[in-house]
Amino acid sequence: MPRTGLTPIEIREKATDAAEERIRRHGFEKFRLVDIAKDLDVSHVALYKHFPDKQALLNAVSERWLNRIDETLLKIIEKKKPSKDLLFEWFLSFHQLKKDKVQTDPELFKAFDLAAESLKPFVVKHINEMYRQLQILLQKGLDEKSIKGDTAINLAKIFFEATVSFHHPKLVYQHLTEKREKLLKQILEVLWDGLI
Numbered sequence: 001m002p003r004t005g006l007t008p009i010e011i012r013e014k015a016t017d018a019a020e021e022r023i024r025r026h027g028f029e030k031f032r033l034v035d036i037a038k039d040l041d042v043s044h045v046a047l048y049k050h051f052p053d054k055q056a057l058l059n060a061v062s063e064r065w066l067n068r069i070d071e072t073l074l075k076i077i078e079k080k081k082p083s084k085d086l087l088f089e090w091f092l093s094f095h096q097l098k099k100d101k102v103q104t105d106p107e108l109f110k111a112f113d114l115a116a117e118s119l120k121p122f123v124v125k126h127i128n129e130m131y132r133q134l135q136i137l138l139q140k141g142l143d144e145k146s147i148k149g150d151t152a153i154n155l156a157k158i159f160f161e162a163t164v165s166f167h168h169p170k171l172v173y174q175h176l177t178e179k180r181e182k183l184l185k186q187i188l189e190v191l192w193d194g195l196i
Contacts, residue, residue, distance in 0.1 A: 006042075012050050014040055016060045020108060023061070028110040033057060062112040063122040069097050070129045077133050083141035087159075088188055090137060094130070095166040095184055102173050113169050130167075131156050147195035155195070162191055 006014065018039040023031050033054050037044040051057040076090045102109050116123050134156035141147040142155075149155050165171040166184050 008050060011040070011042070011046070012060065015047060015051060015057060016064055019057050019061050020064075023107045023111060024105065028107045031058070058111045059115055059120060059122065061108060062115045062120075065101065065108070065112060066122060066126040069094070070126060070133075072097060073130070073133055077136050083137055083144055083146055084192055087134075087137045087141070087192070088185065090133070091159075091163060091166070091184060091188055092181060095163075095172070095181070098167050098169065098172045099176065102169075102176055109169070109173075113173075116169050131160060134159055141195075147192065149195045159188075159191055162187060 015036055018036045019031065022035060022039070031054065033047055033051065034044050036057065037047040040047070051060065073090055073094060076093060077086060079086060079089075081089075101112070131153075135152040138147070138155040138159070139152035142149065142152060147155075163184065165175065166180060
């Protein structure tokens, strides 16, 4: 173990926790690695072993948030319900999770938005996971004969692209003051009905 008494995993977790809290309190622009090191009572050199720069720690904060979304949505697809109900619940939850982050954590959202713009590997991983989960849901619909159509892969692309304004960070932000759940349901109904 390092002299801090913390394992490398613990240092990473605690640094990510501290970064989230600092960004919330002081804003995205004022966030510094030196301050995080002080919060953890470690030298900045010890912290640099885990996060070579500020961006690396910001990425860890954003990646954690995306992982939480992935895990939350995965629980939905594991439920025992008809595929249509699961698909609607999945999309409405996906939309709400993004909207909640913009509303409740605007400074953390800025960090995520920068990562999303540059398509960091963890963002690509998240997008791929969303497609994977959608494919599972749509394959279930095909297997149940609730819908007809091409492959689950192609159907996932259609649903994802058709609903992009409900989960793309910038578009969620642009529509933040609107209640769009009804519109999302209507779009999903049209898409679903087109496959019956």
